[in-house]
Amino acid sequence: MAARSARLTRRKTWLGATAVVALAALNAPAMSGFAQHAYHRWRIDQPEYRARYGHWSLAGLPEKYRLNSIHAILLHTGKVLLIAGSGNDVEQFDGGVFKSTLWDPAADTFKKIDTPADLFCGGHAQLPDGKVLIAGGTARYEKLxxxxxxxxxxxxxxxxxxxxxxxxxxxxxxxxxxxxxxxxxxxxxxxxxxxxxxxxxxxxxxxxxxxxxxxxxxxxxxxxxxxxxxxxxxxxxxxxxxxxxxxNKLGLDKKDFQGIKDAYEFDPVTEKYTKVASMREARWYPTLTTLSDGRVLAVSGLDDIGQIVPGKNELYDPSTKTWSKAPTRYFPTYPSLFMTGRGKVFYSGSNAGYGPANKGRKPGLWDLATNTFTTVPGLRDPDILETSSSVLLPPAQEGKVMVLGGGGVGESPASTSRTAVVDLNAKRPAFEPGPDLPQGTRYLNSVIMPDDTVFTTGGSGGYRGKHASDIHKSQIYDPAANTFTPAADPQVGRDYHTEALLLPDGRIAVFGSDPLFADKAGSRPGHFEQRVEIFSPPYLHHGKRPRLTADGDTETVRGDEIVLRTAHPADIDRVRLMRPGSATHVTDFDQRSVALDITRRTAGALTVRVPEDPALVPPGWYMTVAVDKRGVPSPAVWVHVSRYRADEGSAAERRITRITGTLTR
Missing domain, CATH: 2.40.30 (Elongation Factor Tu (Ef-tu); domain 3)
Known part of the structure; x- marks a missing residue:
């Protein structure tokens, strides 16, 4: 009876929508537009549509917690730290108003966090103990x-x-x-x-x-x-x-943004910032990349006089909370760096602006131990990489990095639909063409999903969404098939200062956007987008989800096994270890998905093995997700991967590392 009632309700809704469309067609253009909108809303809410394209909804963010989200970081508590600092608002900067908000997606609750400095446009990375390192920020706004x-x-x-x-x-x-x-x-x-x-x-x-x-x-x-x-x-x-x-020169010429040297750790448990040793260089728009030994590499950024740091890079050791010198190499600001080996980093060429067009732009592999850089060729439109997206494709064992879209240097109107993939496990890595995006796109967000696909959304065709060029489209990339399929269209446009994260329940949250103008003619200034939009992928509309619980302690080390309880282990196709995201300026170097070998299936349980390679699994907290044979993922179970085995004499190894500065464990 209940099923018949539901069918009748859907039939009445459909007939009502059809009648409104017919009436609108006979009467007025305004009515027709209204009816088309009503029909669209009806259509995207249908179960069949959601199962094919997914579904968007807006988070209920209360006004007093709203902020200009410049940075979004998923914590191992399941909460999301949103950092605005001064939020690209010079009046808030001058007034010393710096903001952070903590959002709990599961409970849909919010909390203001005391923010000690202007962390606007700093860098951040996940640390081995689950804290987050935030380094750099704003000392001064630019002046024309x-x-x-x-x-x-x-x-x-x-x-x-x-x-x-x-x-x-x-x-x-x-x-x-x-x-x-x-x-x-x-x-x-x-x-x-x-x-x-x-x-x-x-x-x-x-x-x-x-x-x-x-x-x-x-x-x-x-x-x-x-x-x-x-x-x-x-x-x-x-x-x-x-x-x-x-x-040598003191003048009235344009003054760029200037960075700070301050660094902080945010503790997800106490929900507070703690100041740690300052960097040697001031940095605004820096990249922070976690290495295989848990240390963090900081590169680039604008310094304390508004110039790009000239290749003076440094390393943060979370065990001593101090900085040391790293190999010298020049990059434009917010370069996309991916840890791909012990002491090896891949630069995709993607960056978020600031820097000459002819310096530090070529993709390549950087060996930190020898400070050598090997260029990786084959990328189409190599001069249109600024504000492009880059992602380490799932699973991480494949060693493939994808570049998507991008724009010309500076305020160039150029954009590209190009995508390309490089196999870093190949003997001579080179980019190969991927499928084109639907149109030229910059500021595209790319998020790894548990089913080994990548969700991409938003962006704009022009610099900072100029000429109302925001792209209200989303698509899902399948690395195995090397194809895009369309996803549901977002309601909110996203361009500059936007970020996206995978949540522990399998949804994707999208934040921010800072368009230069609010209209196509460029006559009205834009406003910062404070709404949070959430995408529920198609896999969340395919029926009952598998469930996981961890058997015993959630602490593990590389090479060890984890026992996961689940009602139907025979239905599980794969298990993934997913590092929580840490996103800003459409870059996220923390996110990665690591395949876990299923070693045993017993009644009500799976046993999986964590890879031994620290270049695959840097120490830290991970979401463990099981995906069934239909491609439906479980909600995540959090697991902490420690840096050392208990029998390795970790104190001695740490001491040797501090003395030698090795980057190879």
């Missing part, structure tokens, strides 16, 4: 040439005293030979000078540190294009002789 009122630029602060380092606070005055005053915009520490030799042969080499300065007075008086020495206000005698500034 006409808006710059005070001359400014880089001041090198020199110290010729070998016995003492000095720290100068923000606001320190540097005076030119002509008496023009400049004030430092940040505090700066200058190490002691270096002393070599003995007796009469002692040689002192001045140390130096850099700080951004601005003229005390507005106007052209502060402009200089000559190298001069600047006295530091308040110093006398030997200090005045040993400590001074050197500047």
């Amino acid at each position: 040439k006409g808006d710059v009122k005070r001359a400014g630029g880089a001041m090198l602060v020199k110290n010729e005293d070998p016995d003492r380092a000095r720290t100068f606070p923000e606001g320190t005055v540097f005076r030119s030979p002509a008496g023009v005053e400049y004030r430092s915009q940040f505090a700066v520490r200058v190490p002691a000078a270096r002393k070599a030799g003995r007796g009469d042969r002692v040689r002192v080499t001045a140390s130096e540190a850099r700080v951004f300065v601005e003229a005390a007075d507005e106007g052209p008086l502060g402009i200089t294009n000559t190298t001069e020495q600047y006295a530091i206000d308040g110093l006398k005698g030997a200090d005045a002789r040993n400590l001074y500034g050197i500047a």
Whole structure:
């Protein structure tokens, strides 16, 4: 009786929608449009449609928790950390208003998080213990040439005293030979000078540190294009002789964003930020990539004077919470880097802007141990990689990386529908063409799903969605078939400052979007998109899902087995270990899906083995998902993969690693 009633209800709804469409066609264009919309809403809500294309819905984000989501990070508690910082809003920056929100998708609850600094446009990565490293952010917003009122630029602060380092606070005055005053915009520490030799042969080499300065007075008086020495206000005698500034050019030209050196760990359990050691370089738009040993590589970004960090990379060790020098190599900002081996990183060529068109743009394999870079050829439209998407295709054992879409350098209107795939396990890796996207697309989000497919959504045809070019389309890529199939259309357009994450229940959440204009003519300024839209993939509409529980402790190590309880183990086709995402600017270097071998099936249980290779399974928390023979995944079970086996003498190995700096375990 219930089934008959449901059929009658659907029939009445269909007849009603048909009648409205017919009436609209006979009467008015406005009515016709309304009826077509009603029919569309009816159609996409049908079970058959959802089972084929999936379904979109909006999260009920209360107004007081809304923010300009620049960063979205899935935590091992199942919650999502959304970071805005100042949210690309100079008024909030000037007012010191920095925001983070914690969202629990399962309970649909929200919580404001105290945010200690402007983490807007920093970098982040998952750490072995489940905390998240966030490094860099915003020290200063850009100013266009006409808006710059005070001359400014880089001041090198020199110290010729070998016995003492000095720290100068923000606001320190540097005076030119002509008496023009400049004030430092940040505090700066200058190490002691270096002393070599003995007796009469002692040689002192001045140390130096850099700080951004601005003229005390507005106007052209502060402009200089000559190298001069600047006295530091308040110093006398030997200090005045040993400590001074050197500047080559101080002007009224455009000032780019400037980065900070600050770094923090966010603890998903306490739900608080904790400051750790600062980076050696300030970074805005940096990439943070977790390596096979659990350390994090930080590269690129705009520095404390608004220039791209010139290849000075560094490593964060979560066991000591300190930074050390990494091999030198130049990249444009937010380069897409994927850990693909012990001490080996693949650069897909994708990046999120800032940097010359002819430097650091070629894809290739970077060996950190030897600091060698091998270019990977074969990519069509190699000059249209900015704001493209890159993803490590599932399963990670295949060693394949895909590049999707992209745009020209800077504010170029160019975009491409090109996709390409490179097999990094091949003897001579080279890109091979993939299927084209439906149209030229930049800012495309790509999310790995448990059924070994990749969901792609949104983007725009133009720079930051100019000329109303947001693309309200989604598609699913199948690496095995090398084909796209269409998915349901999203309601919300997404372009710059957007990100997407796989949730533990198998849904996908999409955040942010920061269009330059709100209309096709470009006459009205755009507004930041604060709605959160959630996609339920087709596999969630294919009937009852398998269920998993972990047998005993959820702690494991590489090479060990995990026992998973499930009612029908014979129905399970595959099991995947999925690293939680950490996304910003349509980049996500943490997400990966690792195939687990099913070693035994017993009554009510599966036994699976974790791969031994740390390049496949870097230490940290993972979602374990079983997929049945229909392609339907279970909700995730969280498992923590430790760095070391209990019998390996982990303390000794860690000590050796700190001494040698090895990147090979």
